[in-house]
Amino acid sequence: MSRFIQLHLLTFYPPSNVNRDDMGKPKTATVGGVTRLRISSQALKRAWRTSEIFDHALAGHMGQRTQRLGEEVLAHLHAKGTKEKDAIKIAREIAGVYGKVKPEKDGNPTRTEQLVFISPTEREMALAMADRMAAGEKVDPKKEQDTLLHRADTAADIALFGRMLASAPAFNREAAVQVAHAMTTHRVTVEDDYYTAIDDLNKGEEDAGAGFLGEAGFGSGVFYLYLCINRDLLLSNLGGEGETGVAEAALGALVEAAMTVSPSGKQNSYAALARAGYVLAEKGNAQPRTLAGAFARPVGGEDLMASSITALKDFRAELARVYGPGVDETCEMALGDAKSATLADLVTFCRA
Template sequence: MSRFLQLHLLTFYPPSNVNRDDSGNPKTATVGGVTRLRISSQALKRAWRTSGVFSSALDGHMGQRTTRLGGEVLAHLLENKVDEKKAVSIAREIAGVYGKVKGEKDEHPTRTEQLVFVSPSEREAAFEVADRLAAGEKIDLKKEQDALLHRADSAADIALFGRMLASAPAFNREAAVQVAHAITTHRVTVEDDYYTAIDDLKDDAEDAGAGFLGEAGFGSGVFYLYLSINRDLLKKNLGGESETGVAEAALGALAEAAMTVSPSGKQNSYAALARAGYALVEKGNAQPRTLAGAFARPVGGADLMAESIKALKDFRAELTRVYGAGADETCELALGDKKSATLADIVTFCRT
């Protein structure tokens, strides 16, 4: 089986603001001396991980990134009639295995200071250890770390995107998937949307003014997105779960989500629910490489998608000429080409 899987996607977003900066405008980057729209890899991964695609394909194998595991342990103990003071103490002990716990006088004393990625089996293990402590068993939680933390192997999203535990670095997971920031293949201008809201109960005789005035930035363009997946590392991260098809399901879900799921920013205002217009998926053992260099010089013309596809193919061909083939197998989808692959074909190609 080929070690690396690479996805190169071109997706058109209509006027929208799916990923905002601190001022509320679309995120941008200067590439090739001109401004491009940008969607951060963090926004993309969050959208994919919380999508229906992931939840249906990986039911029972999804972790939770939260500060509230201790709160769940507390609720579990209280439900089992454990004294509240004792339950809080136990919940704080358990949460402390995963990260630094907030102060005892804090409004939420069982929460951790930082978000922690926890697998379903780790959550159940936390409940089990909490029950043992509540029953009076003397437990050295440092020695119980293996029981509480090694079970991340059941969570596909942790295996894909990795996790960092500052309090227990031995249980970190290196991400099997590298996701680039998506950028437009061409120059863009961020535009301002001036809008008003009218008070429905205001009498026309009062005044003609609006009840609210505001501005919001937006932009549009063809985005290039690149993903590189180390399939060997994914299976290693999943441990024995790879034997049950979780790794294959995770790869299929990732490909489908990357091609069909958009970040949620300002979607109620713009409905920018996009689908990839072009996808090139590669398998092989050669060192992965992005094709973003195809757009170091911004493309132009009336058909930005067609020009972007051409630039990507030309750049890839030149890389192949100079460095040799970057993949052993490929699968290609292009809207408008009746002979191209479908989404189902891409998902199957990624899974096998």
């Protein structure tokens, strides 16, 4: 079985702003001396992980990224009739295993300062330990880290995207999936959208102007996205050979989400619900490599998708000439080519 799966996607986004910066403008990067639109890997992974695709395919095998585990413990103890003072103390001690807890005088004294990925198993263990402590058992949560934290479990999103626990680095999880920032294959100009909102009850008797004026940036283009999946690490993160079914479900969900799910930014304003126009999936054991170099020089022409596909294929062929093929199997999908693979074919290819 091949160790690495690599995905190369080209997706056209119409005028939109799916991932904006601190000024509200679309994120950009300067590549090849020109401005490109960019979608951060964080935005992409968040969209995939919270999608219905992941929810349905990985039900019961999804973690939660939260500061509020202590609040769940507190609510659990309240339901059991534990005294408020004791419940807060227990919740703070358990939450402290996962991160630094906010000060006792804070309005939310059981929350952690950091967001932490928690698996379903870890959540269950936290509630079980809270019950033990509430019953009067002498328990030091920090001395029982192995009970509350796990180096391997069936939380598929943690296995895929990893986690960092500053308070317990031994339980960090290295991501099995590397996701690049998506960037346009060509030069772009970020445009300004000047818009107004009209007061429906303004009859023009005092003034005929708008009730609100605003400005937002947008852009459009063909984005190249690269993912590299370490299948061995994914299976190890999940707990080994006994979790092959979860690993396959996670791979299928990831492929489908990468091809069909867009970040949620400004979607109500632009409806940029895009689908990949071209996908190349590769499997092999050799050192992975991105094909982003195909776009170091921006492509041009009237058909940016076709130009991007040609540039990617030419660059890949040149890499293979110089360094060898690098992969053992491929599966390719291109809209407009009736003989190419489908979404279902790509999912099957990557799961196998």
